[in-house]
Amino acid sequence: MTPPPQPRAGAPTDLPEGDPFGPDNLPYGVCTTAEHPDRPHIVVRHGDFVLDAGGAAAAFGSAHADLLQQPLLGPLMAAGRPVWQAVRAELREWLTAPEHRETAARFMRPLSEVTMRLPFEVADYVDFYASEHHATNVGKIFRPDNAALPANWKHLPIGYHGRAGTVVVSGTPVVRPRGQRKPPHEDAPSFGPSKRLDIEAEVAFVVGTPSAHGESVPLSGFRDHVFGVTLLNDWSARDIQGWEYVPLGPFLGKSFATSVSAWVTPLDALDAARIAPPARDVPLLPYLEDSAEPEPGGIDLRITVSINGHTVSEPPFSAMYWTAAQQLAHMTVNGASLRTGDLYASGTVSGPERSQRGCLLELTWGGKEPLELPDGSRAFLEDGDEVTLSAWAPGPGGSRIGLGEVTARVEPSR
Amino acid sequence: MTPPPQPRAGAPTDLPEGDPFGPDNLPYGVCTTAEHPDRPHIVVRHGDFVLDAGGAAAAFGSAHADLLQQPLLGPLMAAGRPVWQAVRAELREWLTAPEHRETAARFMRPLSEVTMRLPFEVADYVDFYASEHHATNVGKIFRPDNAALPANWKHLPIGYHGRAGTVVVSGTPVVRPRGQRKPPHEDAPSFGPSKRLDIEAEVAFVVGTPSAHGESVPLSGFRDHVFGVTLLNDWSARDIQGWEYVPLGPFLGKSFATSVSAWVTPLDALDAARIAPPARDVPLLPYLEDSAEPEPGGIDLRITVSINGHTVSEPPFSAMYWTAAQQLAHMTVNGASLRTGDLYASGTVSGPERSQRGCLLELTWGGKEPLELPDGSRAFLEDGDEVTLSAWAPGPGGSRIGLGEVTARVEPSR
The missing domain is CATH 3.90.850.10 (Fumarylacetoacetase-like, C-terminal domain)
Known part of the structure; x- marks a missing residue:
C-alpha cells in the first residue's frame, strides 16, 4: 500500500454545466505528484480536478479503502462487479452530497498538477x-x-x-x-x-x-x-x-x-x-x-x-x-x-x-x-x-x- | 520471500554416469511439497533430485540467497548475466566439491516427492x-x-x-x-x-x-x-x-x-x-x-x-x-x-x-x-x-x- 500524498485543501467540486467528467462518469486513474513522484495512487477524475480516492476513502471510513489505497487499479479491478458498484456509489456520494463535499474537497487538486501513469498492469x-x-x-x-x-x-x-x-x-x-x-x-x-x-x-x-x-x-x-x-x-x-x-x-x-x-x-x-x-x-x-x-x-x-x-x-x-x-x-x-x-x-x-x-x-x-x-x-x-x-x-x-x-x-x- | 520447507537429510548427490541433469546442466524450477503446498520455492535439478536452492544458499552464506529464497525465478532472472554466472558457479560448487556435498545433501529430496509449478510469470x-x-x-x-x-x-x-x-x-x-x-x-x-x-x-x-x-x-x-x-x-x-x-x-x-x-x-x-x-x-x-x-x-x-x-x-x-x-x-x-x-x-x-x-x-x-x-x-x-x-x-x-x-x-x- 502506498500512502497518498497530503492533499491541498479547498479545491472546488462544482463543475461547469455539461462537463463530460461529472458525477455520472467518475473514471479511475493513477497519478503521482511533484512532491511524491514515487507514490503512485488512485484518483478519480471530477471535471479538471482529481480526487485522491484512497485518502477520501479513509476519511469517510469506507469499507473499500484498502482497494483504493493502492498504487495500481488491479486489486479494485479484481474485486468484482458488486464491489465496483458499491465503490462507485460511494464516490458519487462523496462528490455530490452537500454534507460530504467539504471533506471531499480536501482530497482534490487540479488535474494539471499531477502526473498520470499507466493505471493497471496490462496482462494480455x-x-x-x-x-x-x-x-x-x-x-x-x-x-x-x-x-x-x-x-x-x-x-x-x-x-x-x-x-x-x-x-x-x-x-x-x-x-x-x-x-x-x-x-x-x-x-x-x-x-x-x-x-x-x-x-x-x-x-x-x-x-x-x-x-x-x-x-x-x-x-x-x-x-x-x-x-x-x-x-x-x-x-x-x-x-x-x-x-x-x-x-x-x-x-x-x-x-x-x-x-x-x-x-x-x-x-x-x-x-x-x-x-x-x-x-x-x-x-x-x-x-x-x-x-x-x-x-x-x-x-x-x-x-x-x-x-x-x-x-x-x-x-x-x-x-x-x-x-x-x-x-x-x-x-x-x-x-x-x-x-x-x-x-x-x-x-x-x-x-x-x-x-x-x-x-x-x-x-x-x-x-x-x-x-x-x-x-x-x-x-x-x-x-x-x-x-x-x-x-x-x-x-x-x-x-x-x-x-x-x-x-x-x-x-x-x- | 517464502521460507523453504525443511529438507530431508541424507539424500544422495551422486549421479549415474551420463545423467543428463548433472552438474553441467543445473536447470532452475519452482516447486511445492506436500507438507507446504502454499510455499513455492526455487529448486535446481540434480539427476532425479532437487536442491532447495534458497535453503542451500542460506546454509552456505551465499551473497545471492535473497534471489534464491523467492517463490518465482523473476528476481534472479532480472539480476543479469554476471549474477547468473556467479550463482551457477556457486551451485556447481555446492553439488560437486567434496567438502560441501554433505551440507548440500541436506537440502535435496527426490523429484518424485515435489510438485513442480510454472517457474516464472510469463510477460509477453x-x-x-x-x-x-x-x-x-x-x-x-x-x-x-x-x-x-x-x-x-x-x-x-x-x-x-x-x-x-x-x-x-x-x-x-x-x-x-x-x-x-x-x-x-x-x-x-x-x-x-x-x-x-x-x-x-x-x-x-x-x-x-x-x-x-x-x-x-x-x-x-x-x-x-x-x-x-x-x-x-x-x-x-x-x-x-x-x-x-x-x-x-x-x-x-x-x-x-x-x-x-x-x-x-x-x-x-x-x-x-x-x-x-x-x-x-x-x-x-x-x-x-x-x-x-x-x-x-x-x-x-x-x-x-x-x-x-x-x-x-x-x-x-x-x-x-x-x-x-x-x-x-x-x-x-x-x-x-x-x-x-x-x-x-x-x-x-x-x-x-x-x-x-x-x-x-x-x-x-x-x-x-x-x-x-x-x-x-x-x-x-x-x-x-x-x-x-x-x-x-x-x-x-x-x-x-x-x-x-x-x-x-x-x-x-x-
Missing part, C-alpha cells in the same frame, strides 16, 4: 478488427485482387494478440520504429525508419474479474468481467506491417507502442449510451447471437481524431459490427482464461463516410490522397506530429460522458 | 516460425496454390504474439478447445470441439534482463538478455486455426493452452552444443547478419516427441534456419522493449526427414496419412492422449545436457 493485449467499414477499406487497399472482406469476417470477430509490454500511457512520446519494408516494385527489403507511420483510433475494454482456464465467458458475462473502457491508439507502421504480416499477422508493425488513455471509465457510466449494433448480414452461431446479450451490445461513443490540434476524423463507435461482449465471448470460447488487466481493443473505428475513417491509411487511401492540414499535407505522420483521440457518449438526462483523451507526439527514429 | 509470449522444413510443409498443406514459403520468409524471422495468460506448466491437463471451424466443402462454419487437435514441438527462450523502450537489442546482446531455454508444446487446433487465421494470424486455434517444461536450463549449459545455422540462401540485412553473432547461432538439441509413450518424431533443432539471437534482434529492432519473463518460442521444429517433423499436421500430411501407433491410428490427437517432448544436447566432455520434459494429457471438451 488483444486487438480486434470489428469495423466493417475499416476492414472493407483495408481489404481494398492491401489486397486489391481479393474480396475486400475475408470469408470469415461476418462469422467471427477477427482478432490477434498484441504486445502487452509496450502499452504506454497517454503523453508518452512514441519513437518512430525502424524495420524492414519492401515496396512492391523492389526485389528485396530495405531497412530504416518507417515511412508510413499511422494511427488507429480504437476503443478498448479492461478486464477486471478473471475467469477459469478451460471455461468460456458467455455473452451474459460481459458486465461481470469487464471493469471499464478506455481510448486506445494502435500505432501502426504500414510499410513494416505490409511486408511482415503474411501469414501470421501483424507483429513489429504494431509492437513498438500502443497508447492508452490514463483514464478508465466504468462500464456503468455508459448505460445511457447502449444501442443496438448494425443489422447482421449472416446468421451468427449461438455463442455470438445478439439476442443472448442482456442489453444492447453497441455503444454510442463519438470519437474525434486530431493531428496537431486539427480535427481529421470523427469515427462513430456506434457503427461497429461486432460488440464488445461478442469479442469477449469469442476470445474465451476455446477455454482461454481471462486475467485481471487483460486489455482488448475494438480495432480501428471507422464509419461509412470518409470523414469518419479512423486511420490515415484509410483517410489518405494508402497515402495516395494526402490530407491537407493547416501545417502542411500529410500522407502519413511526420516527426513531431501530436495525435490526440478524444470521445464522448450520451449520459443520463442529456449529460455527456467523456472518455479521457489519449495523446502522444512522434519522436524521430533513434 | 511470442511464437516464431523458424524451421524452413516446417514452414515449407505447412505452406504446401494450407496454401497449396501459392509458393510454399512466403516471400518474406528468408528475409526475416516471422513471428506473432501468443497468449501469455494460458501458458501452463508441464503436467497440466489440456482441455480440447471448442470453436468455429469450416471445412472447405461447407458453406458456413459450425461450432464444436476441435477435430484436429495437434501439437507443435518447440524450443523456447526466457528473457531475464529487460531492455529500454525505444532501444533495440543487437545480435551481440543475446546472452546478456536471455536467461535460459525450455521445451514448449504449442498446442494447435488446426480446424479452428484454418478458418480464423486470415488475415491477422492464429488466435483461438492456439490461445487455449501452451505447455512449457517446469525446468529452465541456463544458456551457459548449452555452450558445447552451439553450432552454425544452415547456409543462407539470401543475404541478410545487417541487424540479422550471422557474422554479427559472437558465437555460432545454432544449438544442437535433439528432440523426441512421444504420444502415449511411443516415439513419433525426433526433430533436430540444429536444422532451424533462424537463430534465437536473430529472433531477439528482430523482435526488438522496432524499439519494442523486453521485460523479465518474456518468452519466445522457435516455432515447430522440423527436420528434412519425415521422421523429424514436429507436429501431426506434417507427420500425417494434414490428416491424410495417419500414424499407426500400437494403440491405434492417429490423424490428430484423441481425448486421453498424453504427449511428451524431451530433448538433450551435447555437453562438455561427451556429457549430455537434458532439457526438462514437457508433458500433458488431452481432456475431453467441456
